[in-house]
Amino acid sequence: MTRFNALMLLTFAAALAACATVPYTNRHQFNVISAAEEDKLGLQAWQEILSKAKLSEDAQASALVERVGRRIADASAQPGYDWQFKLIDEPGTVNAFCLPGGRVAVYSGILPVTENEAGLAVVMAHEVAHALAHHGAERMSQGGLVRLGGAALQAGMAGKDPAAQKQVLNAFGLGTSVGVLLPFSRSHEAEADRIGLILMAKAGYDPRAAAPFWRRMKAGGGAKPPELLSTHPSDEKRIKRIEAALPEALKHYRPQ
Numbered sequence: 001m002t003r004f005n006a007l008m009l010l011t012f013a014a015a016l017a018a019c020a021t022v023p024y025t026n027r028h029q030f031n032v033i034s035a036a037e038e039d040k041l042g043l044q045a046w047q048e049i050l051s052k053a054k055l056s057e058d059a060q061a062s063a064l065v066e067r068v069g070r071r072i073a074d075a076s077a078q079p080g081y082d083w084q085f086k087l088i089d090e091p092g093t094v095n096a097f098c099l100p101g102g103r104v105a106v107y108s109g110i111l112p113v114t115e116n117e118a119g120l121a122v123v124m125a126h127e128v129a130h131a132l133a134h135h136g137a138e139r140m141s142q143g144g145l146v147r148l149g150g151a152a153l154q155a156g157m158a159g160k161d162p163a164a165q166k167q168v169l170n171a172f173g174l175g176t177s178v179g180v181l182l183p184f185s186r187s188h189e190a191e192a193d194r195i196g197l198i199l200m201a202k203a204g205y206d207p208r209a210a211a212p213f214w215r216r217m218k219a220g221g222g223a224k225p226p227e228l229l230s231t232h233p234s235d236e237k238r239i240k241r242i243e244a245a246l247p248e249a250l251k252h253y254r255p256q
């Protein structure tokens with residue numbers, strides 16, 4: 001083998017190693033962060049957020065978040081994930097997120113918009129889908145964040161390098177203060193919607209609840225749009241895409 005060929009082969013192998021496949025959609029993504037590394041960063045970000053957050057004392061609502069989350073987690077068939085479901089007491093924040101490794105937080109402000117268990121499943125399945133699809137790691141890979149190196153990222157998450165910490169949190173869709181979330185790209189949003197529909201259906205929630213939920217979000221916008229709208233623009237296009245993805249999701253639906 002010539003040196004050139006050997007180099008080509010190495011380059012090809014490296015590219016292959018960096019290419020992952022997203023579950024359910026089979027999209028190829030560029031991802032140079034290992035699942036273990038992503039999980040570690042996700043846990044550190046989770047601890048950082050929880051240390052500043054006020055957990056809800058509403059036992060009934062917290063149990064609802066736990067129950068819906070557990071059903072979606074079971075449907076995802078990812079027993080290796082560190083599934084956790086927390087309800088954060090922030091009535092003014094209409095949002096939710098899921099960090100890599102399966103740590104899910106729902107802000108109490110979104111509960112009135114979800115209206116019922118299926119509505120909550122729409123939100124939580126969508127957030128879980130971001131984690132299953134490794135959108136955080138993909139963003140870190142695209143953003144060249146990996147140049148920071150594992151040690152710098154770890155130092156950042158431990159609060160020793162605020163700039164690195166901010167970059168990791170942002171890649172995971174989080175701002176540096178509680179309740180401030182950042183948008184994923186339109187294509188990541190569309191993918192999370194599609195996977196979320198399938199997950200909620202597998203968990204026994206009717207995926208036909210998704211479009212009405214996003215209509216309620218849109219209608220509730222008013223003068224001051226809820227945060228979820230700024231991170232998850234709810235327009236007719238999104239609702240149409242969700243309706244188009246329904247037949248695929250309904251194939252997985254087993255009412256409970």
Ligand SMILES: [Zn+2]
Pocket residue numbers: 126127130184188189192232
């Ligand atoms: Zn999203």
